[in-house]
Amino acid sequence: MSPQEFQRLIAGVTEQIAGRPLDDALCAWLNATWPEGSPTFRDLADACRAGVTQGWLCNREAGGIRYGRVFKPVPELHGFSVDVVDMNEIAGPHHRHPNGEIDLIMPLTEGALFDGHSAGWCVYGPGSAHRPTVSEGRALVLYLLPEGAIEFTAS
Template sequence: MFPQEFQHLIAGVTAQLDGRPLDASLAAWLNATWPAGSTTFRELAQACRDGVAEGWLCNREAGGIRYGRIFKALPETHGFSVDVVAMQDIAGPHHVHPHGEIDLIMPLTEGATFDGHPAGWCVYGPGSAHRPTVANGRALVLYLLPQGAIEFTAT
């Protein structure tokens, strides 16, 4: 897998998200359309695992968290930036999502959760904030941010 192939894979998802409100109904739709174990979920998870192993994903580290923005918000990704983080039993830095955030949770340890969510999709609406937390093991989390907008806070 190369970054260009990964971008094409992501674009197949973001094309379906373009213009949709980031809310609970979107989270329900994502989990019904591409649930954990579906072909799309498995392809995205494998691409993320491969990208980490090959060093082009999660190529930075701070505070015990590996992370990296692989794509800025691009027309090819329908205005979403793409970040992937690798976390294990840790809370990340507090931040605000000015336009919302869509997360794909890919446990590497069976039973690992992200903000209490198991494998699958989680959506945070515009103006929401959190300290991203992985519990019960290791997980990769793919973040889609509209317009790449994120604001880290001192909280």
């Protein structure tokens, strides 16, 4: 898996979601269309694990979290940036999503949760905020941010 192959794989997802409201309906659609165990979910999870092993994903570390922005928002990704984090029983820094956030949760430990969600998709709407937390083990989380917009906060 190369970064270019990964970008093409992600573009297949962002093409389907570009321009859609980031809301509960999108979350339900993502989980129905590409649930855990589906070919797309497996391909994305395999690509993320390969990228971490090869060293081009999650190539930074701070506060016990491995992370990295893989792609800035570009036309090929329909204006989404792509970040991947590797978290193990930890809460990350509080941040706000001016345009929303779409997360793909890929447990590395069976039963690991991200913000209380198991394997699959989670969508935060525009203006939402959280302190991203992985519990019950270790997980990779892929973040899609419209226009790459994120604001780290003190809360």
